[in-house]
Amino acid sequence: MSGPSYVIRPALPSDAAGIAELLHGIGWFKAYENQTPAQNQQALQTLLDHAHAEPERSLLLIAEDAQQHIHGYCAVHWLPIAVLQGWEAYVSELFIAEAARSAGLGQQLLDAATQAARDKGCVRIWLVNNRERSSYVRGFYPQQGWSEQAEMARFVLPLRTTDPS
Numbered sequence: 001m002s003g004p005s006y007v008i009r010p011a012l013p014s015d016a017a018g019i020a021e022l023l024h025g026i027g028w029f030k031a032y033e034n035q036t037p038a039q040n041q042q043a044l045q046t047l048l049d050h051a052h053a054e055p056e057r058s059l060l061l062i063a064e065d066a067q068q069h070i071h072g073y074c075a076v077h078w079l080p081i082a083v084l085q086g087w088e089a090y091v092s093e094l095f096i097a098e099a100a101r102s103a104g105l106g107q108q109l110l111d112a113a114t115q116a117a118r119d120k121g122c123v124r125i126w127l128v129n130n131r132e133r134s135s136y137v138r139g140f141y142p143q144q145g146w147s148e149q150a151e152m153a154r155f156v157l158p159l160r161t162t163d164p165s
Contacts, residue, residue: 004065006105008112011060011073013052016045018070019062022097059116063096063105071100074109078120089117091127106135110144128154 011019020040024032032040051058056078063072075093080086091113096105117125127146129136142148 004103006063006065006071006100006103006108008061008063008072008108011048011051011062013045013048015062015070016048017041018064018068019048019073020044022070022073023095025097026095059113061109061112063100063109070097071103072096072105072109074113076113076116076125078117078122081123084123086123087121089113089120089122089125091125094127106140107144 017037020032020037020043023029024037024040027033031043035043048060051060058075058077061074061076062070064070073093073095074091077090077092079088079090081088091110094106094109094113096109114125127141129141131137135141
């Protein structure tokens with residue numbers, strides 16, 4: 001007996017409610033806890049509308065089941081990098097619903113993002129992973145062939161008075 005099958009596809013503006021539900025269900029993000037489902041959907045709708053209008057900047061991917069329920073989400077962006085004399089891709093988000101973990105969705109979404117980066121001619125692809133997340137602890141990214149850059153440090157400057165994470 002096999003588990004559910006999933007389709008990986010670009011997110012559409014009509015996926016706003018499903019992505020908002022997924023991110024709220026993960027339970028890590030204050031922005032999703034402090035707003036109503038309608039407010040979360042509207043915020044996502046605005047982002048998806050912009051991303052859909054400017055596909056040369058970003059690719060937002062979802063993993064959905066046969067009933068079109070969203071179980072995974074990934075965002076990848078294209079950045080010009082002068083020191084590499086080319087482009088690189090940055091995976092800013094990769095989230096899988098708790099109930100769908102260990103079904104290969106993270107790998108499928110990451111593979112789709114990597115293939116899109118290759119198709120765009122990117123020199124490399126990178127991401128940031130919180131060391132406290134289970135994906136880091138269980139070594140998910142190294143298992144996919146990614147290597148950690150121990151010599152790098154991530155610095156953040158908040159541009160709003162409240163941090164929505």
